Amino acid sequence: MRFLAALVATGLLWAVAWLGAGVLGWNWLFAVAIPYLALFLFVAGVAARVIGWGRSPVPFRIPTVCGQQKSLDWIPRDPLDSPFTAAETVGRMALEVLAFRSLFRGSRARLTPGKRLVIESDKWLWAGAIAFHWSLLVVLLRHLRYVTEPVPALVGWLEAIDGFFQVASPTLFVTDVVLAGALVYLLGRRVFDPRLRYISLPTDWFALLLLLSIAGSGISLRYFTKTDLVAVKQLALGLATFHPVVPDGIGAMFYVHLFLVSALLAWFPFSKLVHMAGIFLSPTRNLANNNRARRHVNPWNPDVEVHTYEQWEDEFRDKLIAAGIEVEREG
Amino acid sequence: MLDKSPEELLDIDWTPPARDWMDPHVDFEARKGTWSYPAAPKNLEYLGFPNPREWSPTDEDWKLPGNWKQVVLDGMRERLAKFRSFKVFMDICVRCGACADKCHFFIGSGDPKNMPVLRAELLRSIYRRDFTAAGKILGSLAGARELTPEVLKEWYYYFYQCTECRRCSVYCPYGIDTAEVTMMARELMNLVGLNINWVMEPVANCHRTGNHLGIQPHTFKDNIEFLCEELEDATGIHIEPSINRKGAEILFIVPSADYFADPGIYTFMGYLLLFEQIGLDYTLSAYASEGGNFGLFTSHDTIKRLNYKMYAEAKRLGVKWILGGECGHMWRVVHQYMDTMNGPADFLEVPVSPVTGTRFDHAASTKMVHVCEFTADLLRHGKLRLDPSRNDHRVVTFHDSCNPARAMGLLEEPRYILRRVVNNFHEMPAETIREKTFCCGGGAGLGNDENMEMRMRGGFPRANAVRHVHEKHGVNLLTCICAIDRATLPPLMEYWVPEVQVSGLHELVGNALVMDGEKPRETDLRGDPLMRPVGEPAETAAAEGEA
8 A cells, every 4th residue: 555655656646747748738837947956955945954953952962883992092992983073083083974874783683493582694784785875876967968068078988987897878877777777676575575564654655655766767868768968958957057948859858857857856855765764873873982081061951859868868868877877967 | 580491482483474564463461471561650750751550551541641642642742853863763674674683682482572573663654643744644564553552562562682792783784773763752651650660760860869770878988888898808908089170180980789799799809900900090889879770761851860969079089081890781871871960070181191101082072082992001011910720710702791892892801901911711703792792681670570581581691692602712791881781781691501600800900910018819709619730721812812
């Protein structure tokens, strides 16, 4: 049911773009108005989320420590899994954001027929996630070709490396294959692993189907349903320089691609995809494990009712005196 | 003891049922043995907590206050504004499933709502419905649920089925910490009177008498005198530790179980022997007579209320710094909360070991040192004479207690000590120790008898690893540095690996420590006879992966 809802939603997006731009010819709407609106929602939405998180203070320093603390000088400590300084904390975050360090701890529990619990290393999720995120980044950077003139050298280098396997014409980009493959893997594990199927919400399916649709339509544009790239670049540059023009000769598949990207951007801030920004604000990862050395201040540290020594002594004075324990007042 | 056999318990199916998780229904009657009794009204009244009443989870009507829904939602709004952790953790989970089989309660029960991701979703679904645009518009399509009394009952079941061990947080790509989510859920439940007695009674006791067990000052002194008599029998050393003594250099605070219950008392004896031998100028306090802090399992305000006594007493007695005993959640509070809540401790000095002169700069602000750090430093400087063969009747493995491992990173200090005080030490498998350590199954206030089935289930992953080293190396002692462990691991071992006993680390220090003027030791601190040199050569500690 949940999968079906996501499938229908994704299908609807395809249909809207195909009908609107391909059949009805509302090109300006799909080429200019919707992309701008989506971009606005993305920027404003993500900013609002980050500001919203930022407005809530961090009352306590609660890192999840994953390595040896700094204590006695002669005990080798773990600066990346138990950072003590700001620089080390940046290092931990970099490792988390760029290399998915925590996912790399991945393991899988298994019960043997003899009912022994076995925990084995399992890096598949890490591999799938790394493959998806990094190839998406490269694909995005390659897209800079459309919105820049002259095209930055970086893009050329990326394309040269990415197209290393010149097995077809146009050159096959490795990241296209990896991106689609990783998405299929991530979708597949949600389908075939009963536990993941159980925890998946419609929006989880939708995110993967939408990303797959974007990748699929993009791959199609490059290798199969080719479109007029000069016109596309004209459109993209116009959008990027805020002088939009809608040239003729752009195929319907391109509008589908652009509309799906717009949908993703618009939905992004309201979905789990904001983890991209949220990871930087996670207090169990972005704080140093130096609590006892440097005091952390809670801006709303409340006054609470306490049981003072005097109250305690008043209640137990006779017993204290009888037991020969020193008291502040004899009676 | 549990009437179900281990075989029955291990009939576990990790494949989720057909029923959608959004259905909150819990059959408390059928699940007896896996939940804890509600708080007695007298404890809530004493502490000034809302809605004290007699009730049972098996009742249809939980006697919630009339405006319960408003109270919970307002409480949620308030906490979202006060804790960035809460807000971020509500928003960024992608349900990747990395945490799913990391929870000991999921592994031991197969109940899908014990997957950390779903435990958090129980709260997240309400958050979405009432605090996010997508949830308000799309409802269940966006994973939103309405808050109903059934949902509160489900919360009671599952948020008092989390030991706040933080193992899942180690594996989460965003560091989402279920302990933090559980703490929020428990705070919200406290607002409408859904609390468990095994948490609230210790809290009320601690507030009044100074310790969880409700031990009054004269009994505190009696207990310690009794332990000193036992000590004298075993070692010939006469010790009279001072209580509430002004002007001592160091205030020493231990979890109350250490001077009350077997096997913690042997750890306590170990501390006393050590301090006697080095001539430490320290005092105990009958007012600050609790290291632990069940406030951690109640609410942030309650942590602060109970923790207040430590600094207050250190100030009143005029000590220079504080030394803390072996306890798990105590050290989460001391390390991550105390200074922020009740500091700054500017009336204390940066701790310096009077024996070695080592300055504990890593505790420069809090001014409180863990006894394992203190002892490791003594050993490093060669200040103690040890005879580890006095522990040769023990083949030891070390259980990293959740909080010293994942809140502090206190991993090497206890191992350094252990390798010097015993000859036979074997690590459990790497996936089950250090930051990946498994919970005892009874932390966070769940270590009560009525919850025994869930404890045995939750403790199964730990017990399974102990059984592994028991069979492989003949391990017969599970050593830990946590008072809750020392209370919950013995029944766990008795159930799963009955050949293995449980001890604290300083019990083994006390056994091995060669003291001036001691009599020849015939027994260890428990009164068990020592294994005197038999032909069998003891394995050297160095063989066991000296890092």
